Amino acid sequence: MEKTLKASLRSRLLFSTHFSVPWLLLSRSTPSPRRQDSRSIETLAYEEVRPSEGPYNSTAFVLHGLLGSGRNWKSFSRNLALELQKRSSVWRMVLVDLRNHGRSAGIKGLDPPHDMGNAARDLANLVKFREWAWPEVIVGHSMGGKVALEFVASCARGDYGESAVLPKQLWVLDSVPGEVKSDASDGEVEKVLHTLKSLPSSLPSRQWVVDHMLSLGFSKSLSEWIGSNLKKEGEHVTWTFNLQAAIDMFNSYRETSYWSLLEHPPKGLEIAIVQAENSDRWQGDVLQKLEGLCRKGETAGGGKVSLHVLPKSGHWVHVDNPKGLLEIMTPNFISRA
Known part of the structure; x- marks a missing residue:
């Protein structure tokens, strides 16, 4: 019974303890207003994790799940950055607090509707108003995985303007891409x-x-x-x-489907799906559909979809089996272009 309750908890709600990282560069940013068209605009709260104070090659955004915050992913992001550095690739990990969560919950101006579309647009606004290069990779867990998929879909449609650049890779961690039925x-x-x-x-x-x-x-x-x-x-x-x-946001997460994006991923993009072996979210027909998309491979006119199974893990992937998740992600993480 105890094992069942623990698995249920881990498969339904997302949280990890706050890990301190004194031996990595960790910078914290609170939102600050920027001017555009005479209006004051505030952007999402975030923290950065980098393996050193020196220059970095690339940027990855890390997105948490429902009722979580960026700090949930601090320990895992630290370890991923260190593993990637061993491969001569220095990454900046931007741990974002999505709208209505963490330190972003106190921000005025993140107006409704509170859905996947606006949550993804918040990321684009963060890039623009911080005057950053667009992220090469986005890692999203559960609800954050669908925010990442929405970001790519919107970016590909041109919703964020001509300056927007598609990521090269998405990591969608234990997040079913279609509608989630109650x-x-x-x-x-x-x-x-x-x-x-x-x-x-x-x-x-x-x-x-x-x-x-x-x-x-x-x-x-x-x-x-x-x-x-x-x-x-x-x-x-x-x-x-x-x-x-x-x-x-949870209702929008459940109601939104990104199967069409997976069926026709933009050229040059890989959407890497991680299925937790013991997660209760994956139905047989969903897995069969994903496996079929993976078999298609990368075509001349589009990107590709890959599926990875994380053993010995429920939905709480970065806590249940962080070592196994690193072993999947590190060798498959994109290299600097």
């Missing part, structure tokens, strides 16, 4: 979101929240993780995420 899961995410929505915005304490979740039958691990998403405000605590907006 009857294909155990409904735990929906139960958690419903429970959180029923609570007042200002709460007595973190321990009160944990005890309340436990009293409703949620596991200790899940209850404590929920409690970790609170911040102190005066005599009370509040959520670090914008709950209703996050629910809107």
Whole structure:
């Protein structure tokens, strides 16, 4: 029973502990307003992980999942950057807090609708207003994987303007590319979101929240993780995420399909899908369809799709089997052009 609860927790909600990285260059950026057409625009919060203070060759964006934040991926991104450096490739990892999550939850001006389209456009705005080169790689976990797919689809359509450059590679980590039907899961995410929505915005304490979740039958691990998403405000605590907006994003995530993008990937792009072996999100027909797309290979007129299976892992890929994920990603990560 304990094993089942643990697997269920890991397959439904995404979180990892905050790892310190004193021996890597880690820079933190809070959003700052930039001027365009006389309007003040704020961009997403992010942090950077680099293996050294020297110059870097390329940039990868790393996108978290529902109710998470960029810090969830700090330890894994650190290790990936170090492994890639051993191959003479110095990467800057930009850990993004998506709209309504982490430090981006407090930003004014990230207007609704809170959907995959606007979440992806936020990334384009971040690149433009920081005056960065466009990222060569985007890594997205779960909901972040669909934000990455939307970014590529929108970029290919020209939605971000003529200056936009397509990534060379997407890593979509345990995120089903099609619609996610509610009857294909155990409904735990929906139960958690419903429970959180029923609570007042200002709460007595973190321990009160944990005890309340436990009293409703949620596991200790899940209850404590929920409690970790609170911040102190005066005599009370509040959520670090914008709950209703996050629910809107979750609904958009479930309803949006990117099969057409996988069937016709833009030329020069590889979409690498990682399926967690023990994840409950993958139906047989979905895997069969993906395997067929992979067999097509890269054609003269388009990109390609690849599928990798991460053994001994549930949905929480960067925590369940980070070593195995590194062993998949490092040798298959694109080289500097």
